[in-house]
Amino acid sequence: MKDYLVKTITKDNQFRAYAITAKETVNTAQKDHNTLSASSAALGRSIVASTLLASSLDKSGAIISTKINGGGPVGSIIVDSDSKGHVKGYIQNPQVHLPLNDHHKIDVGKAVGINGFLQVTKMLKGMEPTNSSVPLTSGEIGDDFTFYLAQSEQIPSAVGVSVFVNDDNTIGAAGGYFIQVLPGASDESITKLEERLRSLPMLSELLLADQTPEAILELIFGSDNLKVLEQIPVEFYCDCSKKQFGDDLTGLPIDQLETMLNEDHGVSVTCNFCESHYEYSEDELKEIIEIAKSKAND
Ligand SMILES: [Zn+2]
Incomplete structure (x- = not known):
């Protein structure tokens, strides 16, 4: 199954519901950054949650940048997602592996920690970026995004995210859902939803059994109760x-660039x-220095 995200609304207009399968996307992140289990799960869950959040913006050209740092061994996690299913991310300490927690699951909460914040920067086309952050509540990522949505966006929601890491460090499954309670939702419907979510099989089991995003949402809301609004492909991009990095280099101090030229005879840059x-x-650096100098003289 290729990675994709589905956007739906319940036929009674009480809930918006999004779900995603992102195994290949998280697999790419795992390979690029050579992550071990706890880092893979923490980064993967952040990728899933951030992509769900970005898709809810419904604005072409919107980008969301999330930064999570809870003081745990994995350090900072940075993920950028746009509303078209493009996502990229990295983690400060990719090689964290921890003993499983009491539920025999990867201990993402411990890996991320709770002494810090989830920060979300929204970049909407033609507008100044906006920043908001909330303290981390569990470091398990799903709960933290739910708390962010309630606190910063005043959106009552439920976010569920899951990443399953195989013994050989490849990704067995990754995905999640994001349910947004709409203003017209009745207390009765919300209670019913909470009950459904509690009785839902483990998300990792559903994903490992290749349940589609639509099937997961149908398990939550019942079949024939959802209107599919859109399906978008998702990829690590x-x-x-x-x-672009050359342009960035022209912003460095000229003496620093000249050291790169005279002592290192060139420079190599790696994308995080x-x-x-x-x-x-050397020739390219000389050109960069010329541009830097003309900028400095502006
Ligand atoms: Zn890159």
Whole structure:
């Protein structure tokens, strides 16, 4: 099954519901960053949650950047997602592996920690970026996004995310859902939803059994109760380029660039998001220094 996200609304207009399968996307992140289990799960869940959140913006060109740092062994997690299913991310300490928790699951809460914040930066087309952050509640990511939505966006919601890591460190399954309670929802419907979510089989089991995002939402809301609004493909996608990093280099202090030229005879830059390497030769550095100098004289 290819990675994709589905957007639905219940036929009674009480809930918006999104679900995603993202195994290949998280697999790409695992391979690019060579992550071990706890880091894979923490980064993977963040990728899933951030992509669900970005898709709910419904604005073309919208980008969400999330930063999570709870003081745990994995350090910071950075994920950028747009509303078209493109996502990229990295984790400060990719090689964290921890003993399983009491539920025989990867201990994401411990790996991430709770002494810190989930910060969300929204970049909507033609508008200044906006920032908001909330303290982490469990470090398990799903709960933390639910808390963020309630606190910062005043959106009552339920976010469920899951990543299953195989013994050989490949990703067995990844996905999740995001349910948004709409203003017209009745207390009775909300109670019923909470009951359904409690009785839902483990998300990792559903994903491992190749249940589609639509099937997972149908388990929650019942079949024939959902209207599918849109399906979008999801992929790990980094838009970095040699030109873009070259432009960034022109912003460095000129003495620093001259050291790179005279002592190192070139420079190599690595993209944090996708680990691509870009090499700049002496001649290219000379050109970069010329541009930097003309900028400094502006
Ligand atoms: Zn990149």
